[in-house]
Amino acid sequence: MDDALLALLRTVDTPTVCNAIEVAQGKRGFDAFTRGTLISSAPSAPAIVGYARTAKIAAASPSTEDPATIRTRRMDYYRHMASGPAPSLVVIEDTDFPDCVGAFWGEINATVHRGLGLYGVLTNGVMRDLGDVPDDFPMLAGSLGPSHAFVHVEAIGVPVTVFGLTVHPGDLVHADRHGAVVVPPEIIPVLAASIEKLQATEKLILEPARQPGFDLAKFEAAWATFEAART
Structure with missing residues (x-):
């Protein structure tokens, strides 16, 4: 591109x-597009375009792994997000879907990811802090919620499925308030x-x-x- x-x-x-x-x-x-209705943090923002950085999270229950493993994976997650071709965006599958309860996306994570050079996020999970996130980091999510619950990263750099769309690491994704699409490389x-x-x-x-x-x-x-x- x-x-x-x-x-x-x-x-x-x-x-x-x-x-x-x-x-x-x-x-x-x-047919490589999302199904259903997503919520946009910035409906009038330009489309998010970039190569996907992917991960899976969960939040409904505490992780059964030891705290050191959780902390190490979290830092590995940010290293993954900061690597690879640009421009990039985040695609996160919340494995609690359709009963997602914990917001991974809010003021802190949106600001950190934008600082790392990413341009937005597509997720089936929860977002919050809508008045405080960076204007140039649109979030497309499945729902709004006030709490982060027990949110933790479960997998990094793997294929994910969000609203019926399967996204592989490195896929070129175009997304806006209507949903998202993976552009065939050919x-x-x-x-x-x-x-x-x-x-x-x-x-x-x-x-x-x-x-x-x-x-x-x-x-x-x-x-x-x-x-x-x-x-």
């Missing part, structure tokens, strides 16, 4: 990326052109619909042109 593609991806929403992937593949059926070289083609195709119906005097006859003519051009 070069700088031009990164800049473009930060200006478009995740539904656009989903549609552009279908344009690149020349068919419908792409379409990255043509993704910018696919987005531009998609946007041009959508104008075939959007521009006539926004003009004064738009009626059913003009819609039928515009839709025929749109249908012939779309994937």
